[in-house]
Amino acid sequence: xRLVVAQLEMEGLAxxxxxxxxxxxxxxxxxxxGREALSRSREARTSKIADLxxxxxxxxxxxxxxxxxxVIERLA
Numbered sequence: 001x002r003l004v005v006a007q008l009e010m011e012g013l014a015x016x017x018x019x020x021x022x023x024x025x026x027x028x029x030x031x032x033x034g035r036e037a038l039s040r041s042r043e044a045r046t047s048k049i050a051d052l053x054x055x056x057x058x059x060x061x062x063x064x065x066x067x068x069x070x071v072i073e074r075l076a
Contacts, residue, residue, distance in 0.1 A: 013037055 005028060008014035013034035019025045030038065053062060 008034065 005014065005016070008028075009016065011033075012031055015029050015031055016026045017029055019027050053065065057065065
């Protein structure tokens with residue numbers, strides 16, 4: 001984990017901050033650049049999933065998926 005955090009910091013995607021509740025630890029915060037990168041990544045993943053659903057699933061499978069989403073949303 002330490003190496004991942006160091007890489008994020010080096011790329012300007014995250015900053016480490018002191019933890020006011022526990023001086024032995026630090027908090028990790030996304031920078032503006034990090035938030036933008038995360039947003040782009042989420043949008044690309046969403047687009048890819050939508051494309052796969054359109055390309056690979058039949059109309060019936062898409063109907064089943066829509067119904068399943070409704071059921072899953074009730075869990076939230």
